[in-house]
Amino acid sequence: MCYTWAMKVGLWIHQGSPIPLKAHGRRSQSLFRTGFDFLRRTFSNLPLFSGRFHQALQLLSCT
Template identity: 50%
Template sequence: MWGHWVYVAALRLEDGSLLIVATNRQPQRAIADYGKRWSIETLFGCLKSRGFCLESTHLSEPERLSRMIALLTIGLCWAFRTGEWLAVQKPIVIKKHGRKARSIFRFGFDFLRRTLLNLEERQTELLQALQFLSCT
């Protein structure tokens, strides 16, 4: 395209749909690279607009930002593990288009937020959720 090589790679997904990736790099790695990129995009979405609102902290000093990201990473893992547990208790609704109404992360995040904002009424839920922070 306009004097540059463009490669196309495709993969049939479990639901039967086709994932098509265009790249100017190694086509053999295009699908794997796209998967990694999508995972990173999902992570940043959870840390930013779809969860913890990292950008609203306005942190710019590297050491403080590093500590904040470490703390948010623990929170993200906690929310995800809590969401997995909740999804076993009550599966997430599947919408007409075939995707979940909300992500596992969001399911756990919303539960933790409700619990932490209403500690007097939700002590039992807090104790259950705290178990996911333990390695034992």
């Protein structure tokens, strides 16, 4: 479940601002890593990121 949440958050972030491509054509960071880093930062400082956290929670509820 956590892997899926990180992937969905990574895709959501990528849709908002695309992850840059390197010279060989691959992304500089995977979708999972992007989502995981976002969730890690959010959980470490929840009062600061509470609005974005609620948006990320909505990705799990599929609404």
